[in-house]
Amino acid sequence: MNDNSALYAFNKFGDTVLRTAFAMTGNYTEAEDITQEVFLALHARPQDFESDEHMKAWLLRSAINRCKNLRKSARMMKNSPLDEALASTLSCEFTPRDNEIREMIAKLPEKYSSVIFLYYFEEYTVKEIASLLGKNENTVSSLLQRGRKKLKTELEKEGYVYEN
Incomplete structure (x- = not known):
């Protein structure tokens, strides 16, 4: 198995990326979307990582950047009460x-x-x-x-x- 594959990265760090995105957005659905975007980006543009820690850092940085972009987007300005209600009911292991x-x-x-x-x-x-x-x-x-x-x-x- 290629240690730099998106599948390997997802299996190893998928939960960590999801938790990071959830903690930053406060919305489980948005966190899932961001997590998917991160791993799709890695799949589309494979990276050469020095170690698993380097891979994890890249994935988290990518997720954090996407969370920042989401916060700036017009979509976040129109947050519905339903989104907030769903986010508060989903715990993501917290x-x-x-x-x-x-x-x-x-x-x-x-x-x-x-x-x-x-x-x-x-x-x-x-x-x-x-x-x-x-x-x-x-x-x-x-x-x-x-x-x-x-x-x-x-x-x-x-x-x-x-x-x-």
């Missing part, structure tokens, strides 16, 4: 509390939501996130810190209590 927090993360500006998701859900280091996003490590650290503050503020508004 617990209800995780789902609430994920929804709060998705509502953050993209620059914060992407670093928070990659750091906490995908367990990338700051250095790996910087490489993946093409940003300076200090920038990623700052975005992570500011994103945590914004998320904490939003969660406190919703009644979450933190124990230090």
Whole structure:
């Protein structure tokens, strides 16, 4: 089996790409579409990857870019209540509390939501996130810190209590 094939990539990282897209869009249907687009792009234009981690990074970067494009699109400006209702009922393997927090993360500006998701859900280091996003490590650290503050503020508004 060719380790760089789209099928291999899908079998190995399909769930990860779907979770990333879902966390960033807050909509399971959109996340499925983005996941499909990512793997179709890989199939149409095969890449040479140095390792599985390189492949995973490429797939996640591709998914994040598509999520950014979706957020900017006119289609997202016309989000229907039905889409929101469906998204809230589909959990994508998150617990209800995780789902609430994920929804709060998705509502953050993209620059914060992407670093928070990659750091906490995908367990990338700051250095790996910087490489993946093409940003300076200090920038990623700052975005992570500011994103945590914004998320904490939003969660406190919703009644979450933190124990230090």
